[in-house]
Amino acid sequence: MLARHPAGLASEKCDALRAGAVWDRAMHVVVSTPTPDELPFVVETLRTWQDESAPLQLHPGDLGWSWRDGTSAVAAAVRTWTRDGMLVAVGFLDGPDALRMTVAPGLWRDDDVARHVVEDVSDPGRGVLPEGAVAVEAPNATRVFEVLGEAGWRVGEPWTPLRRDLAEPVDAAGLRVEVVEAGRSAQFTAVHRAVWGNDRFTDERWRAMADGPAFARARCLLGRDSSGVAVAGVTVWSAGRGRPGLIEPMGVHPEHRGRGHGRAICLAAAAALREAGSSSALVCTPAANEPAVAAYRSAGFVPEPVRLDRSRPA
Incomplete structure (x- = not known):
């Protein structure tokens, strides 16, 4: 499904030029950075792109988890590609030197879209990635992944995607599990800080x-143990009924x-996503x-083919 940018094609070109975006007159493909007001449209479009038959791809939850840094920071980290007013690809800067991205359904093998994306991520002047060592994570089945290789980008870090089917009920968790609500996030954020060894995830950032x-x-x-001690936390992101949901992140104190x-x-x-209607x-x-992979497998998650980044050395 292709999503039409709410501004329409004519105003899109003007807005793109004002933003310093790249405009190709022949193919009408433009890369740009959305405004904060445009982010809900990007999130909703990503939601509709999630499909049970597709491999793991950029998910609304990837953007959602980064919202702890605030709306303006998320907007600054997102890149969108449009062709003739239709959103055809979305990227998210997971740090200054790593772009995670996906392509609209039906365009995964589109050579035109792929070559424009690769040109944009390869040229620091396009405002996507800087000079030096950088990485792009795109679904390996997309033409983008292949064209990056043709352009000399190397195979990078391997990742293991795992999926658990939710057609059947999920076994009891074995922990006392509670949903974190506004005003009651202190123990959740404390577990997170202990898991990742930093103090950045505060209650204020949870509220953001x-x-x-x-x-x-x-x-x-x-999750609390039998003594009531907070021992683990997880955030789950639904993309709506009949679509795959995402776990991001999960950790044990x-x-x-x-x-x-x-x-x-x-x-x-898994039980929470099933309740939300996720497939x-x-x-x-x-x-x-390996410990994380083992934990997911023990909970019924099945590894899928290894996912590879593409990297460009310094």
């Missing part, structure tokens, strides 16, 4: 994330690992992160 449009279909879950809590919170995440639960982790 919860205020984003993607969170309307999301839940944060906090380092003081409570090795007790099956990873499996338990993964089961809770499957998706997650992706570095292939080298």
Whole structure:
């Protein structure tokens, strides 16, 4: 499904030129950075692009999780490609030197879209990626992935996508699980800070994330052990009924690992997505992160073909 930009083609060209975007008169493909007001349209478009038959791709939850940095920061990190007024590809800068992206359904093998995207990510002057070592994550089945290779981009870090079908009920989690609500996020954010060893995810940043449009279909879950201690947390992102949902992120407090809590919170995440109508639960982790892969597999997630980045050396 292609989504038409709400501004329409004529105003889109003017807006793109004002934003310093690249306009190709022959093919009418433009790359640009959306305004904060345009982000709900991008999130909704990504939602409609999620399909059970497709491999893991950029998901509304990827943008939703980054909303903890605020709406303006998310807008600055998003890149959109349009052709004749239709949104054909979306990218998200997961850091200054890594772009995660996907292409509209029906255009995964479109050579024109692929070559424009690769030209834009390869030229620092286009405002997508800087000079030096950078990486692009695109579904391996897309023409974008192939054209990057033809342009000399190397195969980068391997990732393991995993999927759990949600047609059948999910086993009980084995933890006491509660949905995190506004005003009650302190223990959830504390678990997150302990898991990743940084103090950036504060209650204020949780509220910023919860205020984003993607969170309307999301839940944060906090897992407690039999003593009531908060031991694990996970955020799940639904893309709507009949579409795959995303787990991003999941973690177990380092003081409570090795007790099956990873499996338990993964089961809770799958159950929450099933309740939301998701067709499957998706997650992706570095292939080298064997403990995480093992935790997901123990909760019924099945590994899919390894996902590879494309990287350009410095």
